[in-house]
Amino acid sequence: MNRLVIALLLAAALALPGLAQTTSSSSDQNQAAASTQSPSTDTATGKAPLAPPSREGFWGRVNPFARKNYVKRQTEPIRDRVNELDDLTAANSKQIKDVDSRAQAGIKMASDKADQADQHAVEAGNKATAAQQSAQMASSRVQTVEGVVKNIDQYKASSQTEIRFRPGQTILSKNAKDALDQIAGTVKGQRGYIIEVQGYSSGKGQTAITISQKMAESVVRYLVLTHDIPVYRIYMVPMGNAPLASEESNTEAGHKTKGINGGRVEISLLKNDLEQLSANTGAPNTTGSQR
Numbered sequence: 001m002n003r004l005v006i007a008l009l010l011a012a013a014l015a016l017p018g019l020a021q022t023t024s025s026s027s028d029q030n031q032a033a034a035s036t037q038s039p040s041t042d043t044a045t046g047k048a049p050l051a052p053p054s055r056e057g058f059w060g061r062v063n064p065f066a067r068k069n070y071v072k073r074q075t076e077p078i079r080d081r082v083n084e085l086d087d088l089t090a091a092n093s094k095q096i097k098d099v100d101s102r103a104q105a106g107i108k109m110a111s112d113k114a115d116q117a118d119q120h121a122v123e124a125g126n127k128a129t130a131a132q133q134s135a136q137m138a139s140s141r142v143q144t145v146e147g148v149v150k151n152i153d154q155y156k157a158s159s160q161t162e163i164r165f166r167p168g169q170t171i172l173s174k175n176a177k178d179a180l181d182q183i184a185g186t187v188k189g190q191r192g193y194i195i196e197v198q199g200y201s202s203g204k205g206q207t208a209i210t211i212s213q214k215m216a217e218s219v220v221r222y223l224v225l226t227h228d229i230p231v232y233r234i235y236m237v238p239m240g241n242a243p244l245a246s247e248e249s250n251t252e253a254g255h256k257t258k259g260i261n262g263g264r265v266e267i268s269l270l271k272n273d274l275e276q277l278s279a280n281t282g283a284p285n286t287t288g289s290q291r
Contacts, residue, residue, distance in 0.1 A: 184227035213238030
């Protein structure tokens, strides 16, 4: 009889842990189902947080007779949540890296665009400065041209030379040729000049005019043939026995006018401002292009 009672007590003791595990497992399943039915979006995973078991079973939180399956069932929700958090953390890290790479690319692109804009601004400034300088130079040249055009027919005496002839002679002497060579050398390659040749001769009437014309023609012929001075730049006037300018002034002053002994030719070099315009504008000074 005693053995039977002891056997019943042992069977009851062995059955109680299994019953406790079964009860705890069923309560955990009910809890999981309730959590699934009413999820909360307040957590990172969008699922409701794990709640402690409402019933702790026969042994409470510590079951000395717990088996592997029981422990696995108890820790499986926690393991799933940990895996989900790892996946979520990895996804967040990847998104952060993607956002950072895009931000760095955007910053670099903005920096490159800013550098290009600065370079364009510098180039625009240089072009504006060059344009302003060109405008100032053009304005200066226009003013110079306007002054020259305004005074285009205003010739000023640059130099004057006198060549004397013996009575009845129209051939140039060596001294006369040397004087003409010096005049031609000063106008070589220049523009904006004319040479005025005035012949004076002693005698009377048409005879004096003819002789003065021949003397002036000998001067013009030498300048054209020897020094290639264009004919259109030479103005020849036979004055005959007309008084010279110096003699006219002496007459006006009350002195007696002296006659011309033999003949003479006065050569005056007259210039306007075209040579100054050529120097300012950089126009080529070629004898063949003179006007």
